[in-house]
Amino acid sequence: MIASANIPKKGLKFMQMRRLILSLFLEDIGRIGPSVSHNIESLEVLHFLRQDRKEIALICRVTPKNPALKAKLFLGGVDQVQLLDHSPDGGSTYFVKTKPRSKFNSALLKGLGGYLMEPFEVRHGKVRMTFVGNLTQTRSFLHKMDKTGVPYKIISLEDPKFSPNSPLNRLTEKQRRVLITAYKLGYYHMPKKMSAREVAGKLGMRNSTFSIHRIKAERRLIAAVIGE
Secondary structure, X not given: OOHHHHOOOOOHHHOOOXXXXXXXXXHHHHHOOOOOXXXXXXXXXXXXXXXXXXXXXXEEEEEEOOOOOOHHHHOOOOOEEEEEEEOOOOOEEEEEEEOOOOHHHHXXXXXXXXXXXXXXXXXXXXXXXXXXXOXXXXXXXXXXXXXXXXXXXXXXXXXXXXXXXXXXXXXXXXXXXXXXXXXXXXXXXOOOOOOHHHHHHHHOOOHHHHHHHHHHHHHHHHHHHHOX
């Protein structure tokens, strides 16, 4: 899939940075980076601490399909794993450190520039990954992806409008859109300028769908603020 051809050329050269979000299948991720166990129900990178040609270090929250499994059974293939926190719902937060093992990972971290960032997550057999870099770095990243032969889908390609350290980076693209739109339309004003049903209509979705995305987004932002 040559997705890099989908990037519009006119006007982009004047933009400094790009945020690219891709979706690919879990079964293919091992071809471009560390494999992710199918024993995982969900995995969410909370913070990338280091990423270069020598080492990748991150903090992630993992929910295994079987809570009784030990971490080494669903976080195999890494050099160091340290449990930081465990929640009653079965999810746990880990510090993970490993070396780039795939040719793609090494080439990416060594020569392309740019960096991976949040949101980076695994859910329902799919991986959602985010890359941030300038136009040249973004096009090179997609060219590398094309050369792997791994099928992927571009979820979004946009100008980052907030700091890489912003809690908004913990949200999915849809959650950010829902939350930011609701805020701009006055949903969070006192009193409300627009009801949930009206905001949902502006977003072209059902009220129940809007509520689900809004609640999930609010929960993630609160977790970021209180340090979970």
